[in-house]
Amino acid sequence: MKKGISTPSGSCYSFIFIFCLLLFHGLSSVNGDSSGDTTVNIGAIVNANSRIGKEQKLAIEIAVQNFNNNSTNKNPNRTYKLVLHVRDSDRDPLQAASAADELINKHQVQAILGMETWQETALVAQVGNRAQVPVLSMATSSASASLTSMQWPFLVRMSNNGSTQMKCVADIVQVYQWKRVITISEDDTYGSDSGMVDLLSNALRAVGSEIEYRMALPPLSSLSDPKATIRHGLEKLRSKQLRVFILVQSSLPFVTHLFTEAKEMGLMEKESVWIITDAVTSVLDSVNSSVISSMQGVLGIKTHFSYSSPLFKEFYSEFKRKFRSRYPEEDYFEPGIYALRAHDIISTLTRAMMEKSTSNSSTSIVLLEKILSTDFNGFSGEIRFTDGELSISPIFQIVNVFGKSYKELDFWSSDIGFFKNLGEKSGGGRTLRTKEGLIGPVNWPGGLQRAPLGWGFPSNGELMRIGVPGKTSFQKFVKVEDNENKRTFTGFCIDIFQAAFPNRTNDYSLLYEFVPFHGLYDELVEQVYYQVMNPSLKTSTSAY
Numbered sequence: 156m157k158k159g160i161s162t163p164s165g166s167c168y169s170f171i172f173i174f175c176l177l178l179f180h181g182l183s184s185v186n187g188d189s190s191g192d193t194t195v196n197i198g199a200i201v202n203a204n205s206r207i208g209k210e211q212k213l214a215i216e217i218a219v220q221n222f223n224n225n226s227t228n229k230n231p232n233r234t235y236k237l238v239l240h241v242r243d244s245d246r247d248p249l250q251a252a253s254a255a256d257e258l259i260n261k262h263q264v265q266a267i268l269g270m271e272t273w274q275e276t277a278l279v280a281q282v283g284n285r286a287q288v289p290v291l292s293m294a295t296s297s298a299s300a301s302l303t304s305m306q307w308p309f310l311v312r313m314s315n316n317g318s319t320q321m322k323c324v325a326d327i328v329q330v331y332q333w334k335r336v337i338t339i340s341e342d343d344t345y346g347s348d349s350g351m352v353d354l355l356s357n358a359l360r361a362v363g364s365e366i367e368y369r370m371a372l373p374p375l376s377s378l379s380d381p382k383a384t385i386r387h388g389l390e391k392l393r394s395k396q397l398r399v400f401i402l403v404q405s406s407l408p409f410v411t412h413l414f415t416e417a418k419e420m421g422l423m424e425k426e427s428v429w430i431i432t433d434a435v436t437s438v439l440d441s442v443n444s445s446v447i448s449s450m451q452g453v454l455g456i457k458t459h460f461s462y463s464s465p466l467f468k469e470f471y472s473e474f475k476r477k478f479r480s481r482y483p484e485e486d487y488f489e490p491g492i493y494a495l496r497a498h499d500i501i502s503t504l505t506r507a508m509m510e511k512s513t514s515n516s517s518t519s520i521v522l523l524e525k526i527l528s529t530d531f532n533g534f535s536g537e538i539r540f541t542d543g544e545l546s547i548s549p550i551f552q553i554v555n556v557f558g559k560s561y562k563e564l565d566f567w568s569s570d571i572g573f574f575k576n577l578g579e580k581s582g583g584g585r586t587l588r589t590k591e592g593l594i595g596p597v598n599w600p601g602g603l604q605r606a607p608l609g610w611g612f613p614s615n616g617e618l619m620r621i622g623v624p625g626k627t628s629f630q631k632f633v634k635v636e637d638n639e640n641k642r643t644f645t646g647f648c649i650d651i652f653q654a655a656f657p658n659r660t661n662d663y664s665l666l667y668e669f670v671p672f673h674g675l676y677d678e679l680v681e682q683v684y685y686q687v688m689n690p691s692l693k694t695s696t697s698a699y
């Protein structure tokens with residue numbers, strides 16, 4: 156795969172390489188001691204074309220620059236200077252891994268940070284682990300931290316695990332009592348990772364719901380005709396009765412494509428429910444108005460952070476100014492959670508570095524130990540690690556796409572459930588409002604005034620069959636006539652029905668045909684039970 160790593164003789168090289176690296180670290184520290192100046196190379200791997208990557212890159216650069224320009228960063232007699240090397244992964248794990256290899260071998264970086272996806276993180280962690288270089292990743296993962304910290308001791312996960320967020324999704328599903336849901340995910344470049352969907356499945360089972368259908372589509376970047384592939388997938392979903400869709404593990408470009416098609420195909424209508432997760436909601440501000448208009452009524456989960464610290468305000472305005480001039484093609488310039496985490500990674504690293512210098516040993520193991528024992532208040536929240544993963548459980552905010560942007564609804568934390576004001580959190584106790592649902596109020600898809608049922612009429616080309624009494628004594632109400640080759644249904648009841656349910660082909664609402672039935676009313680009703688009237692609606696006919 157990569158030179159010096161996977162071939163049998165490669166392990167020998169990498170041993171020598173690690174030895175040299177340790178020697179180099181030692182030397183650089185010795186130099187530092189004599190001159191009072193230590194240069195520290197660090198590497199960053201980001202997806203330069205994604206919104207998340209752009210935020211990460213700029214935030215890291217600002218944090219590094221501010222650190223280098225801060226005269227108090229002497230400990231106590233030595234000045235540190237960070238030299239940043241940024242590489243683009245293009246969301247490709249192999250490209251990320253070879254970048255990591257190059258950063259370590261050519262630039263002797265002492266830490267690697269960034270990474271948007273777990274796949275990139277896993278390969279970079281592998282490379283970093285062999286060279287004993289700490290890797291600080293921002294990707295969320297379903298993998299258990301206690302396992303990954305054993306597999307890759309040099310990996311530091313600057314993110315929360317996925318299980319808390321999936322619990323939040325399950326709580327939303329529970330308050331509205333949707334019994335079955337559909338998940339949609341975008342596969343990663345090298346295959347699927349169903350871990351997050353599995354976590355959701357467990358969380359849903361705990362609240363009495365289940366995933367009825369899992370749809371995974373290939374990664375957007377691999378598709379020659381994304382529109383056709385996404386339409387094809389959605390077509391399959393449209394033929395089902397279920398209308399609760401949860402988007403797990405998808406990139407922003409995938410999600411924008413998906414909603415554009417879903418809207419056109421009538422899947423954003425009344426009774427539908429769409430839930431998106433943090434990785435997309437956190438960058439929702441950067442989405443343009445035509446995409447937002449196709450996402451009306453979507454619920455999103457977003458990691459909450461506080462704007463209050465004075466240092467944050469400084470960073471915030473600097474970020475905004477620089478982001479605007481560097482990325483004029485974007486039309487939203489404020490930093491999101493990924494920018495803040497990126498900034499906090501640099502803080503974590505510099506704190507650890509300065510502490511390290513008070514220790515006698517200068518190996519990367521000491522640096523790692525110092526990173527893992529970090530404990531401070533960063534811009535994104537409290538930074539503390541357990542098993543190499545952020546250990547402070549996040550507070551999420553539920554948002555609701557509405558109008559030109561979105562509304563912020565309730566907060567959620569795993570110990571309390573939903574709550575309205577942040578002050579409430581200190582109250583303690585779990586006050587999940589199972590009856591009322593979110594305090595909201597929620598703007599549902601299609602402008603529905605109540606909570607959606609989460610199911611709709613399937614439209615797989617099959618017509619719903621509406622039974623009509625064939626012979627009645629009151630023909631003003633219903634009259635069935637057979638003329639030549641045409642059968643007509645007329646009368647007051649038919650008019651009312653057609654006014655209430657137009658037989659429309661342009662959305663999924665209802666496509667039906669009238670079927671005359673000759674028999675008693677009771678027998679007619681029985682046909683519904685026997686599924687003669689609509690074979691595709693299975694046993695839940697009582698709901699109709």
Ligand SMILES: *[C@@H]1O[C@H](CO)[C@@H](O)[C@H](O)[C@H]1NC(C)=O
Binds near residue numbers: 220224
């Ligand atoms: C460095 O800091 C000084 C004073 O704190 C400030 O005036 C100067 O603009 C800063 N330089 C950069 C490049 O940020």
Ligand SMILES: *[C@@H]1O[C@H](CO)[C@@H](O)[C@H](O)[C@H]1NC(C)=O
Binds near residue numbers: 225227228
């Ligand atoms: C400079 O560094 C010190 C110590 O790390 C920190 O307390 C201070 O806030 C920093 N100043 C700025 C402007 O970042």
Ligand SMILES: *[C@@H]1O[C@H](CO)[C@@H](O)[C@H](O)[C@H]1NC(C)=O
Binds near residue numbers: 231232
């Ligand atoms: C820092 O430098 C001063 C004067 O050069 C010296 O007295 C002091 O011991 C140094 N401190 C450390 C921790 O090396």
Ligand SMILES: *[C@@H]1O[C@H](CO)[C@@H](O)[C@H](O)[C@H]1NC(C)=O
Binds near residue numbers: 411443444
């Ligand atoms: C909005 O964004 C989508 C996806 O990024 C893009 O395809 C579309 O052309 C944009 N529309 C406008 C009006 O900028």
Ligand SMILES: *[C@@H]1O[C@H](CO)[C@@H](O)[C@H](O)[C@H]1NC(C)=O
Binds near residue numbers: 515
């Ligand atoms: C660190 O160095 C000091 C003096 O150089 C020595 O007394 C101490 O034992 C060393 N500590 C460790 C843990 O090696």
Ligand SMILES: *[C@@H]1O[C@H](CO)[C@@H](O)[C@H](O)[C@H]1NC(C)=O
Binds near residue numbers: 300548
């Ligand atoms: C996920 O993180 C939370 C804290 O944020 C922790 O309590 C929980 O045990 C973690 N779950 C796993 C599977 O690591």
Ligand SMILES: *[C@@H]1O[C@H](CO)[C@@H](O)[C@H](O)[C@H]1NC(C)=O
Binds near residue numbers: 618658660666667668
């Ligand atoms: C409803 O529309 C479908 C498709 O256009 C058609 O086959 C069906 O006969 C129509 N039903 C009624 C009652 O007009």
